Amino acid sequence: MMIMYGLSGCSSVQPWEKQNLAKPEMTFEGDRLDTGYTEHIYSSKEASSGGAGVGGGGCGCN
Amino acid sequence: MEYVPIKSSNRKSRVVGALFASAAMLLPSAKNAMADAAPEQGIVSMKYLNYHDSQKGDTDLTAGMSKDRMTVNALSFMGMVPIAGKWSVAATFIEDSVTGASPAYHGSGFPANTSSGASGDLRHAGDLNVTRYFSRGTLTLGTSYSQESDYKSLGCSLNGTLSTESKNTTFSLGAAYNNDTIDLSRPNVVDSKKSDTPGKKRVVSGLFGVTQVMSQNDIMQMTVTLTDGDGYYSDPYKNPDVRPGKRRMFTFMSRWNHHFDGPNGTARLSYRYYTDTFGIKAHTFDAEYVQLLPKGWEITPSLRYYSQGAADFYVPVGDAEFADPTHFTPPPAGAKHYSEDQRLSAFGAFSYGIKVSKDLGRSWLADVKYEHCEQRYNWGINGKGDPGIPTFNMSAIQVGLSRKF
Amino acid sequence: MGGGCEILLAGLGKKDAKKLAAHGIKEVSRIEQKYSRYRPDSAVSRINASAGTDWCECDDETRALLDYSDALYRSSAGLFDVTSGVLRRAWNFDKAEVPSQEALLPLLKLVGWRRVERRESAVRLPEEGMQLDFGGIGKEYAADAAAEVLADHGALHGYVNLAGDIRIIGPKPDGEPWTIGIRDPRNSGGMIASIPVASGAIATSGDYERFFELEGRRYCHILNPVTGFPVTFWRSVSVLAPLATTAGSVTTITMLLEAEGLHYLKDSGFMFLAVDQAGKVHYNH
Numbered sequence: 001m002m003i004m005y006g007l008s009g010c011s012s013v014q015p016w017e018k019q020n021l022a023k024p025e026m027t028f029e030g031d032r033l034d035t036g037y038t039e040h041i042y043s044s045k046e047a048s049s050g051g052a053g054v055g056g057g058g059c060g061c062n
Numbered sequence: 063m064e065y066v067p068i069k070s071s072n073r074k075s076r077v078v079g080a081l082f083a084s085a086a087m088l089l090p091s092a093k094n095a096m097a098d099a100a101p102e103q104g105i106v107s108m109k110y111l112n113y114h115d116s117q118k119g120d121t122d123l124t125a126g127m128s129k130d131r132m133t134v135n136a137l138s139f140m141g142m143v144p145i146a147g148k149w150s151v152a153a154t155f156i157e158d159s160v161t162g163a164s165p166a167y168h169g170s171g172f173p174a175n176t177s178s179g180a181s182g183d184l185r186h187a188g189d190l191n192v193t194r195y196f197s198r199g200t201l202t203l204g205t206s207y208s209q210e211s212d213y214k215s216l217g218c219s220l221n222g223t224l225s226t227e228s229k230n231t232t233f234s235l236g237a238a239y240n241n242d243t244i245d246l247s248r249p250n251v252v253d254s255k256k257s258d259t260p261g262k263k264r265v266v267s268g269l270f271g272v273t274q275v276m277s278q279n280d281i282m283q284m285t286v287t288l289t290d291g292d293g294y295y296s297d298p299y300k301n302p303d304v305r306p307g308k309r310r311m312f313t314f315m316s317r318w319n320h321h322f323d324g325p326n327g328t329a330r331l332s333y334r335y336y337t338d339t340f341g342i343k344a345h346t347f348d349a350e351y352v353q354l355l356p357k358g359w360e361i362t363p364s365l366r367y368y369s370q371g372a373a374d375f376y377v378p379v380g381d382a383e384f385a386d387p388t389h390f391t392p393p394p395a396g397a398k399h400y401s402e403d404q405r406l407s408a409f410g411a412f413s414y415g416i417k418v419s420k421d422l423g424r425s426w427l428a429d430v431k432y433e434h435c436e437q438r439y440n441w442g443i444n445g446k447g448d449p450g451i452p453t454f455n456m457s458a459i460q461v462g463l464s465r466k467f
Numbered sequence: 468m469g470g471g472c473e474i475l476l477a478g479l480g481k482k483d484a485k486k487l488a489a490h491g492i493k494e495v496s497r498i499e500q501k502y503s504r505y506r507p508d509s510a511v512s513r514i515n516a517s518a519g520t521d522w523c524e525c526d527d528e529t530r531a532l533l534d535y536s537d538a539l540y541r542s543s544a545g546l547f548d549v550t551s552g553v554l555r556r557a558w559n560f561d562k563a564e565v566p567s568q569e570a571l572l573p574l575l576k577l578v579g580w581r582r583v584e585r586r587e588s589a590v591r592l593p594e595e596g597m598q599l600d601f602g603g604i605g606k607e608y609a610a611d612a613a614a615e616v617l618a619d620h621g622a623l624h625g626y627v628n629l630a631g632d633i634r635i636i637g638p639k640p641d642g643e644p645w646t647i648g649i650r651d652p653r654n655s656g657g658m659i660a661s662i663p664v665a666s667g668a669i670a671t672s673g674d675y676e677r678f679f680e681l682e683g684r685r686y687c688h689i690l691n692p693v694t695g696f697p698v699t700f701w702r703s704v705s706v707l708a709p710l711a712t713t714a715g716s717v718t719t720i721t722m723l724l725e726a727e728g729l730h731y732l733k734d735s736g737f738m739f740l741a742v743d744q745a746g747k748v749h750y751n752h
Contacts, residue, residue: 013230013275020279020321025328025352025360028273028283028317032154033109033138034417034431037460041113045437045456047370047406048336048344050287051315054238054267055189055204055219081611082531085712086538089720090735 028052100144100195103425107464111136111158115456117169123384124452127169132162140464148195155188166252166300167390167402168379169452173250173299185210199224204238212245212298221269229275234285236269244294252301261294279321287313296401302393303401305375311338327353341374342406343444350415358421366413366435371444373406375399379450407448410441425466433458474613476625478640490620491613491627498609502532502601504552511599519595522586530588532601532608539604539716540580546723547716548580550592551692552600558697560688563679571695578692607670607715610634614711627711631671634711638665650675652702652742659748660740664707670714672722673703689722700725700744707738 013021020026043049113134119127136158144150160183165171189206201222208215219238225231244261271285289311296305317332334346350364372378377400380391393400415433422428437454439447474491476484503509507516514523525533539547553574557566577597584591592599601608606629614627614634624637626645638644644665651657652675662669674687674697687697704721708714717735721728729749732739740750 012228013278018229018275018278020323021275021281023321023328025330025354026281026319026321028281028319031429031462032152033107033140033462034429034460036138036154036156037109037111037113037136037458038433041456041458042368042435045115045405045435045454046344046368046411047340047342047373048311048313048334048338048346050267050289050311051313051334051336051346052285052317053221054236054269054287055191055206055217055221079527079531081608081615081710081712082535085611085710085716086535086542088708088710088713089538089542089716090731 100147100150100193101142103466104141104143105464105466106139106141107427107462108137108139109460109462111138111458111460113456113458115454117165117452117454119169119452121449121453123379123449124169127387127452129172130162131164132160134158134160150193150195152191152193153188156186158185159183160185164299165404167302168383168387168404168448168450170383170387171301171390183211198227198229206240212248213242215240215242217241231275232273234269234271234273238267240265240267242293244298246298248298251298252303254301255296255298261296261298263291263293263295265289265291265293279323281319283315283317285313285315287311287315289313297403300401300403302377302390303403304399305401306340306399309339311336325353327351336370340406342371344368344370345443358423360419360421362417362419364413364415364417364433366411366415368411368413369442369444370408370410371442372408372448373401375401376406376408376448377402378407378448384450404448404451404454407439407451408442408445409437409439409447409451410443411435411437412441427464427466429460429462429464431458431460431462472629474617474625474627476617476622476636478624487617487620487622491617494613494616495609495627495629498605498612501528502605504598504600504602511601514590514592515598518592518597522584522589522591524589526588529590532604533585533590535604535712536580536599536601539720542716543720543723545580546692547603547720548578548692549599549601549603550580550583550597551578551690552602553577553596553598554690554692554695555600555688557695558686558688558690560677560679560686563681565681565686566695575693575695603719604712604716606630607632607634607668607711610668610711632668632711632715633664633670634668635664635666649705649740650703653746659742660705662705662707662740667707667709668711668714669705669707670711670718671703671705672701672715672718674699674701674722675703689719691723698722698725701728702742702744702746704728704732704741705739706732706735708735 111134115132116130117127119125136156138154138156140154142150142152163172185208187208189204191202191204193200193202199222204219206217217238217240219236221234221236223232223234242263246255246257246261267287267289269285269287271283273281273283275281291309293307295307295309297303313334313336315332315334320329330350330352332348336344347367350362352360352362354360375397377391377393383389383391390402413433413435415431417429417431419427419429434457439449439451472495474488476488500506501509502511504511506512510529517523536549557570557574577594582593584593610627610629610632611634614636617636622636624640626633626635633647635645644663647662647664647669648658649660649662649671651659652673672689674685677688678685689698690696691698701722704718706714706717708717717737721732721741724731732741733751738751740748742748
């Protein structure tokens with residue numbers, strides 16, 4: 001968190017410079033159904049799970 | 063409409079300055095127009111998944127353990143509708159059917175009846191989210207459910223974001239509650255765990271994150287998630303398997319997206335650190351590169367490396383089991399918790415994938431994705447793996463179609 | 468000027484009207500010549516010729532115009548950029564060809580109002596090839612300036628119409644408003660609305676003034692300074708405001724903002740009529 005605050009002082013991107021940042025591949029959302037499948041697969045075959053968000057369905061993969 | 067009068071004395075220079083000054087004063091600001099707003103278009107999409115996994119006995123110690131395991135076919139739908147510029151509603155629905163089975167312990171002990179394994183036959187799940195957009199933030203209320211023959215989960219969540227004036231920094235805060243019910247009365251539940259009283263589990267999780275614009279072509283996000291779970295964590299179909307009744311998890315995730323102007327591509331990198339009270343620590347590294355191509359094509363190759371350590375109570379394959387895989391290794395005498403589930407052992411995994419999508423015109427988009435992952439006991443960096451666990455392979459193909467409106 | 472120009476004066480005899488109108492015509496010509504990119508001796512050409520080298524001294528009028536350009540840049544979140552004229556070299560509206568990325572990229576590198584250096588009354592374009600283009604402001608400014616010259620010389624009724632950007636001098640001699648027609652963006656002879664205007668100004672920006680169509684897609688002359696490509700969301704935008712300069716700027720910025728333009732129009736508080744690419748008419752009363 002400290003690192004990010006130090007770095008954020010260096011740049012102040014103006015609204016008119018945000019054309020690339022607005023592109024879908026530059027956001028952190030992504031294809032919901034794709035992420036849904038992928039995260040479900042990995043979390044049912046590995047011990048760890050989550051990280052990007054809270055609030056998805058519970059997993060029956062005890 | 064008022065006419066702005068200009069005094070005729072000292073005309074030339076005064077008029078010019080005054081005219082432009084008045085004109086400028088009357089200009090509205092586009093900044094207000096670019097407040098956090100609901101998306102302009104709604105979207106409907108569907109995606110089909112075909113998943114298959116298998117284990118391979120390709121070492122001396124695991125020879126003879128090769129076996130196809132599980133196959134899943136799933137279909138999911140998603141719809142998102144913006145409402146009145148300030149709201150949006152999104153819903154997801156998925157149905158998947160599972161055939162095949164998982165081992166009862168380590169890489170052995172597959173049930174004779176292979177059509178009903180640890181994950182149940184048919185699963186339905188869905189979620190509904192309602193988002194309200196404010197000038198500098200959003201608030202999302204969500205509910206979710208998941209239902210299989212032996213398992214039911216209900217959840218609700220609240221997530222909010224708040225941005226600074228420049229929108230270069232966004233804070234997120236989220237909380238979720240999940241309530242799970244596990245049916246312990248079914249025929250293939252291990253005898254010692256059979257019960258008419260279902261197992262229950264309550265999980266609460268909270269998230270705090272910061273998203274920061276670093277440059278015109280760079281954006282970064284860091285998120286910390288804490289989860290506290292209470293209830294039934296053991297696996298009803300695995301034996302021997304008795305797990306703690308509580309599990310607390312900590313996850314730190316950081317992501318970075320970088321856009322390359324020249325080739326018009328974007329690199330997306332992420333790292334996740336995970337640790338929990340089962341004693342497990344894990345690292346996940348993800349990298350993908352999105353490349354836009356002419357005529358609406360887009361290709362995204364991806365790589366993933368994962369490593370996890372073993373749970374404190376994981377029991378590795380012992381000498382007796384190496385000699386005769388039909389008998390599981392007994393847990394250490396007096397151990398309160400124990401499990402021989404390979405998902406709690408130490409291992410590393412490499413995945414590679416490729417996704418191709420095409421804009422079909424008239425707001426239609428089609429995509430295909432293939433991903434393959436291999437887990438090996440000696441590929442991890444979190445401690446010694448269990449050589450008695452065979453190599454595990456999984457692959458998945460997704461085919462999707464979506465339309466904006 | 469890209470269209471018919473007329474000065475209409477009412478309530479006085481023909482000879483007097485002609486004499487009076489001459490003042491207005493003189494003012495329009497003066498401004499047109501001073502800020503024309505095509506005349507090598509114009510104030511703008513002098514500044515453009517010195518790009519990458521020396522500072523250029525400006526008079527009060529040019530300085531005010533540069534201040535206004537800055538206000539427009541900030542008001543439009545950077546989309547109204549008077550250095551974006553160079554992009555027109557890549558777009559040939561007679562040939563109906565979409566320029567390649569190789570053709571656009573070097574031109575996009577010359578666009579950027581933030582890099583223009585200004586000092587007191589001097590201005591400098593930091594890189595050779597950069598150009599100032601007041602085409603998006605000049606016409607409306609000329610309409611306002613001419614109307615004011617005419618008013619100063621005693622005109623009471625009439626208007627100045629420069630290719631669709633109109634500044635009213637005063638209502639009809641009987642006090643009634645003038646009826647201004649708004650052109651149908653897809654039917655060159657037709658009108659989509661008639662608006663009574665007694666004072667102030669009305670301006671229109673549209674995708675039909677200079678364009679070509681290729682594979683069912685229209686490429687118009689209003690270019691986004693970041694992508695180098697024409698805007699597509701609106702077919703035409705008309706705005707009523709006290710000054711033609713303001714009205715014209717608001718219509719151009721709305722075209723540049725594309726989808727967000729509707730919020731911008733509503734926030735402005737001005738009366739507007741806009742037609743989107745589906746033909747749907749948006750307006751307020």
